[in-house]
Amino acid sequence: MIPLFSSVTIIGLGLIGSSIARAIRLHMPDVRLSGYDASATVRARAAELSLVDDVAERAGTAVRGSELVILCVPIGAMASVADSFKTDLAANAIVSDVGSSKASVAAILREALPGVHIVPAHPVAGTENSGPDAGFSSLFQGRWCILTPPEGTDSDIVDKMSQFWRGLGANVEIMAAEHHDLVLAVTSHLPHLIAYTIVGTAADMEQVTRGEVIKFSAGGFRDFTRIAASDPTMWRDIFLSNRDAVLEMLQRFTEDLTALQRAIRWGDGTKLFDLFSRTRSIRRSIIEQGQDDAAADFGRRH
Amino acid sequence: MIPLFSSVTIIGLGLIGSSIARAIRLHMPDVRLSGYDASATVRARAAELSLVDDVAERAGTAVRGSELVILCVPIGAMASVADSFKTDLAANAIVSDVGSSKASVAAILREALPGVHIVPAHPVAGTENSGPDAGFSSLFQGRWCILTPPEGTDSDIVDKMSQFWRGLGANVEIMAAEHHDLVLAVTSHLPHLIAYTIVGTAADMEQVTRGEVIKFSAGGFRDFTRIAASDPTMWRDIFLSNRDAVLEMLQRFTEDLTALQRAIRWGDGTKLFDLFSRTRSIRRSIIEQGQDDAAADFGRRH
Known part of the structure; x- marks a missing residue:
């Protein structure tokens, strides 16, 4: 060749x-x-x-x-x-x-x-x-x-x-560049923004919980900290340069989160269960398409 | 023994x-x-x-x-x-x-x-x-x-x-049980709720993006789908049974997210950079305390 x-x-x-x-x-x-x-x-x-x-x-x-x-x-x-x-x-x-x-x-x-x-x-x-x-x-x-x-x-x-x-x-x-920016706002930019936020929120709670956020992070939080450890300069620039698509996705996300918050407050178990069942199938599609590994916990040492 | x-x-x-x-x-x-x-x-x-x-x-x-x-x-x-x-x-x-x-x-x-x-x-x-x-x-x-x-x-x-x-x-x-419930609301319940929400939001976008959310999930989204694939019945019951602590954490999270949203809208790069730098150190603490693995991408196949 x-x-x-x-x-x-x-x-x-x-x-x-x-x-x-x-x-x-x-x-x-x-x-x-x-x-x-x-x-x-x-x-x-x-x-x-x-x-x-x-x-x-x-x-x-x-x-x-x-x-x-x-x-x-x-x-x-x-x-x-x-x-x-x-x-x-x-x-x-x-x-x-x-x-x-x-x-x-x-x-x-x-x-x-x-x-x-x-x-x-x-x-x-x-x-x-x-x-x-x-x-x-x-x-x-x-x-x-x-x-x-x-x-x-x-x-x-x-x-x-x-x-x-x-x-x-x-x-x-x-x-097209514009389509890329919309798709990546969903699949990458919004997830990173959310991960950065939640890790920040939890860090502020450390005063209340005396180091326990880190100690008990295996319950789900540690996956967010991985994403939120990404390069700060790179990510600052991504959010500033793809502002409109990120703000649009953030608005949709916030609406959805508010609806769930309401379901929890009013004890609407059916609404919670329905969403939680739907999201499982998305995971399956990702594994079927070879974009992730089905191995339990990704070969983390046990 | x-x-x-x-x-x-x-x-x-x-x-x-x-x-x-x-x-x-x-x-x-x-x-x-x-x-x-x-x-x-x-x-x-x-x-x-x-x-x-x-x-x-x-x-x-x-x-x-x-x-x-x-x-x-x-x-x-x-x-x-x-x-x-x-x-x-x-x-x-x-x-x-x-x-x-x-x-x-x-x-x-x-x-x-x-x-x-x-x-x-x-x-x-x-x-x-x-x-x-x-x-x-x-x-x-x-x-x-x-x-x-x-x-x-x-x-x-x-x-x-x-x-x-x-x-x-x-x-x-x-x-104490009450202290447990507060700590786990931060380290586990809120992260799961956020992950379920974002995967749902993205699933709704699939109509616009024609399968691309799944295709390009390696940009960060796939980590959320893993968490959002957890057992629906178990998680419905967790949110309903730990309602008050979850709602309190959700409120804090939403405030923090709104502040970031505003920083993006107004182009406040310093605010973004400062948070993104702070979250990195949390990740380091988790790895130092043996609650996660520092291996790049956790041994996912490359």
């Missing part, structure tokens, strides 16, 4: 960036990899781990001569990082990203890099851990990667990016 | 009941085990699995001669099941349960079984799966079991129950 790209640059070497680097090493060993991170500590660690062939001291140096540049930075940093390397980009280089909201990122990149081929992407995969040591090569295996190419993007370029992500083990889906 | 109990009866052979049976077989092989379940299907399956030495056709038959009877049934079924075996209980038998709310269960059992030694218990452990096949002997290993003996309970009996649960691998904590 002719390699898709002979050279790839990864800007931002955290959980996602370093996982892409590791997956490229594994699946596309001939690719020349360069990388950059705004943090000197991360750059040093990336060099120690040999995540890429060259860790550059400037983003501009890292992208020079690269056929594909992937931005793995928080959404709020996209504009300035794109600006910092735009004069160094090779002719016909493709620029992509891994941001969790897409319409605003597409607008940012279009404005910062006029005339450049831009194919925004969102690999729907991750863990609560951050940094270059947290990544692993199988992170994208069997997970979805959503591409949101702007209208008018050359179909060859979209095909190439699809093949690239399939090569890293992902399934690829193509959709 | 002198065995704590020579005979134990388990009423209700679902996830928790069958796990207790399996753990007793493993750690206390000399105990004579009997069991009962209201469902004939479950009784047949329990016999096939040899979960207990004798599966009885009536609760009364199962408890006869037993030194310890553990009720592993939904809270709403406690009163009638206790009533059904009360004339068969051996003198000096201890009756315990595994219900997730304790003040109301204590009142129910006290009323149904006057003069009987009652030591309500709550093993804070479980999975989203139900039924006799879902149990496993290590479910309680390293988890907490909270005992809420009513004031005036003989301390020898409390000690015996503590030793029993330690023998099954659990850590034991003793507290």
Whole structure:
């Protein structure tokens, strides 16, 4: 097979960036990899781990001569990082990203890099851990990667990016950025916001409960703390950049929660039971579609 | 070591009941085990699995001669099941349960079984799966079991129950039923209610998003579906029996969520970032205290 790209640059070497680097090493060993991170500590660690062939001291140096540049930075940093390397980009280089909201990122990149081929992407995969040591090569295996190419993007370029992500083990889906933002507001952004909130609420209760919230977290709370341990900068930027869809979903959620609250207050067991039965079937669908594991407690040690 | 109990009866052979049976077989092989379940299907399956030495056709038959009877049934079924075996209980038998709310269960059992030694218990452990096949002997290993003996309970009996649960691998904590109900409202009941709600909200969105909520669930949503797949009857009864503490926690949660909603609407990134940073440290405490696993994504297959 002719390699898709002979050279790839990864800007931002955290959980996602370093996982892409590791997956490229594994699946596309001939690719020349360069990388950059705004943090000197991360750059040093990336060099120690040999995540890429060259860790550059400037983003501009890292992208020079690269056929594909992937931005793995928080959404709020996209504009300035794109600006910092735009004069160094090779002719016909493709620029992509891994941001969790897409319409605003597409607008940012279009404005910062006029005339450049831009194919925004969102690999729907991750863990609560951050940094270059947290990544692993199988992170994208069997997970979805959503591409949101702007209208008018050359179909060859979209095909190439699809093949690239399939090569890293992902399934690829193509959709409009606005639709992506609505779907992800439901499946990812709202759940994260709720998890952050409830962990905060519980933390405030710790004064009353003397450390017992943490001690007895296995009752359900610990699953929320996992989600609420995700990178704060990344998530701040997601909520600010996908504001409208998140607020819309939040409104629906609050209405539903208020209805349940009323059912509890009035002792309406049937209403509770009906909802609780319905949600079980959703879980079954997710396991059937291979998006999660049915193993009890996910192999947590017992 | 002198065995704590020579005979134990388990009423209700679902996830928790069958796990207790399996753990007793493993750690206390000399105990004579009997069991009962209201469902004939479950009784047949329990016999096939040899979960207990004798599966009885009536609760009364199962408890006869037993030194310890553990009720592993939904809270709403406690009163009638206790009533059904009360004339068969051996003198000096201890009756315990595994219900997730304790003040109301204590009142129910006290009323149904006057003069009987009652030591309500709550093993804070479980999975989203139900039924006799879902149990496993290590479910309680390293988890907490909270005992809420009513004031005036003989301390020898409390000690015996503590030793029993330690023998099954659990850590034991003793507290007042009312305090238990408050702590668990935060660490377990509210998280479950939130998870049920968000999965319901997302299910309603499926019409808009054509199956995509399930497809892209790996972004955070799938963790909620796991919790929201828990047994509907059990959870209906928990919310109805711990109503006041749940409503109080729900009110706090809603206030906090509204504040975040406002921060998103007004673009207050600092407020979001501050909360998201604070919640990370809670996660760290949980892992340090051994109540969860730091493994990325809990050994889900990649």
